[in-house]
Amino acid sequence: MSPTTIWVTVLAGSAVCLALKLAGHVVPGTWAAHPRVARTAALVTVALLVILVVLPIVSETLWRGRTPGKWAMGIRIVTMDGSPISFRHAMVRGVFQLIEVYVPIGLVPLVFARRSRRLGDLVAGTFGLAERSFGSVVTATVFTPPWGLEDLVAGLDVSRMTDGQYVFLRSVLLRLVDMSDAARAHVSGQVAARLEPLLGLQRPPWLAPEQFLVCVAGALQVRSGTLDRAWVLEQGRIARAAAQPAAWGQPTAWAQPVGSGW
Amino acid sequence: MPAAPPTTPPDERAVVRQAVSVSVATGLYGLSLGALAVVAGLSVWQAVVLSLLMFSGGSQFALVGIVGTGGSAASAVATAGLLGIRNGFYGVQLSPLLAVRSWRRVLAAHLTIDESTAVATAQPTVRLARLGFWLTGAGVFVLWNAFVLAGALAGNALGDPKRYGLDAAASAAFLALLWPRLRTALARWVAAGAVVVAVVLTPAVPSGVPVLVAAVLAVVVGWWSGREDAARAATDEEPA
Numbered sequence: 335m336s337p338t339t340i341w342v343t344v345l346a347g348s349a350v351c352l353a354l355k356l357a358g359h360v361v362p363g364t365w366a367a368h369p370r371v372a373r374t375a376a377l378v379t380v381a382l383l384v385i386l387v388v389l390p391i392v393s394e395t396l397w398r399g400r401t402p403g404k405w406a407m408g409i410r411i412v413t414m415d416g417s418p419i420s421f422r423h424a425m426v427r428g429v430f431q432l433i434e435v436y437v438p439i440g441l442v443p444l445v446f447a448r449r450s451r452r453l454g455d456l457v458a459g460t461f462g463l464a465e466r467s468f469g470s471v472v473t474a475t476v477f478t479p480p481w482g483l484e485d486l487v488a489g490l491d492v493s494r495m496t497d498g499q500y501v502f503l504r505s506v507l508l509r510l511v512d513m514s515d516a517a518r519a520h521v522s523g524q525v526a527a528r529l530e531p532l533l534g535l536q537r538p539p540w541l542a543p544e545q546f547l548v549c550v551a552g553a554l555q556v557r558s559g560t561l562d563r564a565w566v567l568e569q570g571r572i573a574r575a576a577a578q579p580a581a582w583g584q585p586t587a588w589a590q591p592v593g594s595g596w
Numbered sequence: 597m598p599a600a601p602p603t604t605p606p607d608e609r610a611v612v613r614q615a616v617s618v619s620v621a622t623g624l625y626g627l628s629l630g631a632l633a634v635v636a637g638l639s640v641w642q643a644v645v646l647s648l649l650m651f652s653g654g655s656q657f658a659l660v661g662i663v664g665t666g667g668s669a670a671s672a673v674a675t676a677g678l679l680g681i682r683n684g685f686y687g688v689q690l691s692p693l694l695a696v697r698s699w700r701r702v703l704a705a706h707l708t709i710d711e712s713t714a715v716a717t718a719q720p721t722v723r724l725a726r727l728g729f730w731l732t733g734a735g736v737f738v739l740w741n742a743f744v745l746a747g748a749l750a751g752n753a754l755g756d757p758k759r760y761g762l763d764a765a766a767s768a769a770f771l772a773l774l775w776p777r778l779r780t781a782l783a784r785w786v787a788a789g790a791v792v793v794a795v796v797l798t799p800a801v802p803s804g805v806p807v808l809v810a811a812v813l814a815v816v817v818g819w820w821s822g823r824e825d826a827a828r829a830a831t832d833e834e835p836a
Contacts, residue, residue, distance in 0.1 A: 344638070344645060347646070348649035349649075350677040351650045352649065352705070354684040355680070355684060355687055355706060356687070358687020358690075359687040359688075360701075361688060370818070370819060372685065373818045374815055375684075375685045376682075376685075376783065377815075378678065378811050379679075379682045380786050381786050381789070381811055381814035382811055383777070384786075388794045388795075392795050
């Protein structure tokens, strides 16, 4: 809207609202007290307020984390690993909004939690992402399991890793591609060494540290639902089936690395 | 706002206390409206003039929201107006209570909002009701407009009001208004119908249209529904 149109809207809207208020004060009390009129007025208010409360939940789901208001502000709600939210996430956020109205303590995390998450965000595992600061398009990063390592990814127990550790791992992986070969090997080796005790396992010697990090990130995305577990297992089956002929004289070790403890 | 002198009777002091706490709680919402307005594309002046002249939180949030999403001017005005209808019904309840004429009547009409009506109609005597209305109306008016200005300036300066979860504040404001109105079965049916309208229409139509369709639904239900709910609906129209 142009500034002039906005002025017209503001003034016309104000005039309508003031006229309605004045009408109430001058209208004969008997007419407005008529049950049918009073009932209709009460219901119109209910319907309007419901729409205004429900619209954000509906459009957050349909627009994958955006509402008209968020679009205007350049934000969208995403899960902690940056993928679009589902109805479940939108619902949890919406339900917690109900609580936050009456117990404003739900808004306290806004100030203290990193990424300004409110209580509903903390429970739903989401946050508001300022998408304009990353350019106009935000796409989720999916750490697809490397070929042949699908079973390994599906079997990793990453339940002890925190959101913060995932965010760290993700940013390391996204930056590796820009590093020199030496730095790339060094950094991924360091991070892999720190992840091993956290996951309570040893990285097998044949698995490169960087591949290992991708596997852990993939396992975390399987856990969060970003990667479909059934799909991962299916890919693993395909990889194993393809390895069966073993026509190249190489052992199929690459396709069956899943040892005990994984 | 005149501070209560020590000789004030206790029930008058209770009204003053109510008016002050309601004014502060409501006024603070102005912060989010101001910031939201600036981000939606209004200038600071437009945000302030809107608040001074419209002075009805729900209508203002709706208008700003529709402007922000590129809705038409007509749907912004219509939605703000539909949400403002309830103020008209508050006026019907208030005018015999206040019994004012000429310019005071215009002033009373302008200060007729959810909060001032709620405090006024909750009082046991006419004298206390008048005190509650004027104190709450004036208190909310001053604080609301001051915080809208602050929010608009801050929204401009910080450029990043979303950090503070202001999107939640608008929904929270609507929800706080809605909750006490869901006491009758009829109201809950209309609410359910409005949810369906939102889910079905939102993907297909421009913003602002689902609001109007839901309003039409409510008018149809309200006008032709049975008599049994009539008495209760009439009393429920008062805010809690």
